[in-house]
Amino acid sequence: MPVVTRIAPSPTGDPHVGTAYIGLFNHALAAQARHRGEEGRFILRIEDTDRGRYVADSERRIFEMMEWLGLTPDESPLQGGPHGPYRQSERLDLYGDAARQLVASGHAYYAFETPEELAALREAAQKEGRVIQVPSRDLTPAQAQARVDAGEAAVIRLKVPREGQTVVHDLLRDPITFQNREIDDKVLLKADGYPTYHLANVVDDRRMGVTHVVRAEEWIPSTPIHVLLYRAFGWPEPVWAHMPLLRNADRSKISKRKNPTSVEWYLDQGFLPEAMLNFLATMGWTHPEGREIFDLAEFQRVFRLEDVTLGGPVFSLDKLRWMNGKYLREVLSEEEVAGRLHAYLAGQGHSLPLDDSFRAVVRMMIPRMDVFSEFLEKTPYFWSEEYPVTEKAQKLLEEGRPFLADLAARLKTLPAFDQTVIEAALRAFAEERGLKPGKVMQPLRAAVAGTSESPGLFEMLEALGQERVVARLERAAR
RNA sequence: GGCCCCAUCGUCUAACGGUUAGGACACUACCCUUUCAAGGUAGCGAUACGGGUUCGAAUCCCGUUGGGGUCACCA
Structure with a gap:
């Protein structure tokens, strides 16, 4: 089929x-x-x-x-195709013809009521608890045609049967029954010659x-x-x-005021399209094997319309973020994340080199971010000497005051500056001072990062490089 | 308000007449640990209510309640 x-x-x-x-x-x-x-x-x-x-x-x-x-x-309008045009504004002739065809066959009629008349009619109908009835419906075709020919403004309305019912055989909720007497004669073609949604x-x-x-x-x-x-x-x-309709947390239809609804916002925040898609797929549908993470191809493989659930799903940014982080950590390779993040940052106007040092920072940050917009926010000290220092870091700095200068000197003399060497040096330094390693490491972290929250100290120091680390330490010791 | 749709943890959902009602997010605790994360383990937590049908109901039927959508010469 x-x-x-x-x-x-x-x-x-x-x-x-x-x-x-x-x-x-x-x-x-x-x-x-x-x-x-x-x-x-x-x-x-x-x-x-x-x-x-x-x-x-x-x-x-x-x-x-x-x-x-x-x-x-x-x-689509942009690609074209054999059934175009794909903009309704470019298909106007079709609708006019179709509407007139329905007038000719008796399924629709010309209506001449003004907006004011309609408002009055609607009010009266509402009072009587019935649907609006349009007087023009009772005009003979000849009468109506004469007024149209005379140039009177007219719309074309569908002549909905007064009796009986119309059943919608919805695949997910079959059947849905409507009484015809409760359906009003909808406008098909507006006075300006444009169709309404229904007709078009x-x-x-x-x-x-x-x-x-x-x-x-x-x-x-x-x-x-x-x-x-x-x-x-x-x-x-x-x-x-x-x-089902996507919902806000209060269960109303998802809206701009209560949720980011523009997909461009998600792109700006650094969400991955794969995660977005994966998340959307779980709104009203679950993978038959209970998988949480799956790609478009897998979705297409197992999706069945009949399995869609009908409770309106609340759009949870929390879960989307978690899922995006999951993609960063478990679906994409480090190299892919680095490449995509680099492209994202470039798009945001930050030109960082896609080099080993960038890759090293990315590797450290992958478990520490859910979306790309968090990356620079959490790593200012990698890109500039002008990084902020938190209050807590300030306190740690004070605690380290007695040994920071000596520590700088010690690190300065290190023949190599990789994680292993650094760790050994730090542990030795702490022991000499009779301090627990953490007592040395925390102030050191505060000095080089300005915060107490960072990737692992040793790998961070290696990524920063001996020169920067020593300079920051010396500055902090003053 | 009329009409229509919907109803399992706070949230996304599994179950398709017989399960200790399962999983995921979030939350809490613990583990790991140089901080923060990530990861691991555990915990908290639901069949809206009332009637039926049935040996047996989250599951089928009816009602109530609740939520949502829609009532334009908008889509």
């Missing part, structure tokens, strides 16, 4: 984590079909029929987000051959409209599957 899926974001702002989330599943479904040797396509279509909310670079940023995550679509969505999905509509739960209430539309056109319905 061919599987054609899509995401259809509107270009109204930052590339949203929810788009990535839904994109992951749609992308996987298409990939699975291809692996089976069947047709599988994943489309990115831009729903830009609301000119009021259009944001110019949003489309490009959505595409870049998908690429970053490795969810590159097979067809159905027409495009049909023309692009979409077989599976996998989208967020918030669309459930409009799905009966879409079903009615498919029927009015005489088209077969796609498979419907409504995924």
Whole structure:
């Protein structure tokens, strides 16, 4: 069975984590079909029929987000494809024709009510606890056509049956039943000639051959409209599957105010796309063998839509961070981490050489960071002599005051400066003074790092190098 | 408020009529240890409630409660 899926974001702002989330599943479904040797396509279509909310670079940023995550679509406005154009604003003729076709077949009608009239109608309907009824529905086709011909502003509305019910066969929640009398006559074509979401969505999905509509739960209430539309056109319905909504900690729909929702933020913070994807995959779904860490290929291998759970998953930044750290420590090699971190830092405007010294610091920091943005924050003393000194480090420095100068002198004379030599020297120094090793090491750490929290002292000293270590010690001893 | 969806530890979830209700994050303790981490071990911690069905219910049915979504010429 061919599987054609899509995401259809509107270009109204930052590339949203929810788009990535839904994109992951749609992308996987298409990939699975291809692996089976069947047709599988994943489309990115831009729903830009609301000119009021259009944001110019949003489309490009959505595409870049998908690429970053490795969810590159097979067809999109940027790549093109055989079913384009992929921007609804470039497909306007289609919708007008489709809407008029429905008027001709009696499934839709021209409506002339003004916004003010509609507001009044809506208020009245609300009072009576029923859905709005549009007077234009009762116009004869000839009457309506005459007013349109006269140039009167009109929208086209779907003529929803007054009786009966419409059942949505959602793959995850089948069946969902709606009473037709509770569905209002939705606008299909706006007065400006632009389609509404409902029309454009159905027409495009049909023309692009979409077989599976996998989208967020918030669309459930409009799905009966879409079903009615498919029927009015005489088209077969796609498979419907409504995924749960990502949630804030208070369980409301994930939002900007309560969570970082822009994927660009995660990129800026230095999250890995692999970890992001892995984490998103565990929202509403679990690996059948209980694995926590798995890659996209593995996800595609074992994912089944039917296994999706429906409780709205709370998006936990804590767990995402843990998972990202896990990738740093257990999935990627040290060399890969160094390379990626270097590229990340370059992207942030820090040009550090990708050399052995950088690699040594990275190696020490891998177990000490979860995301790349922590790297420089935690290692200022590796890159400059102007590193901050914490209060606690200051205290340790005082404790070391009696021997810091001597220690500097001792380290200065060391013939080699590797971990083994350093450790032996320090232990010997402590013993001579009748101090426990820690009593020497802590002040030393404070002197060279300005903090009591650092990687292992010996490896850190080696990475810093004899010259810097001695100089810092001498400075601290003064 | 109408309509619709949902309901297992604080969070993500496992269980698909029979388990001491399992794992992960977070939290706590201990171990390791030169600090901080990482890692290891242990602990804390859940079937919302009430009725059914059944020999047996977290699992099936109904109700209640709770949470969420949606009610535009936005998507």
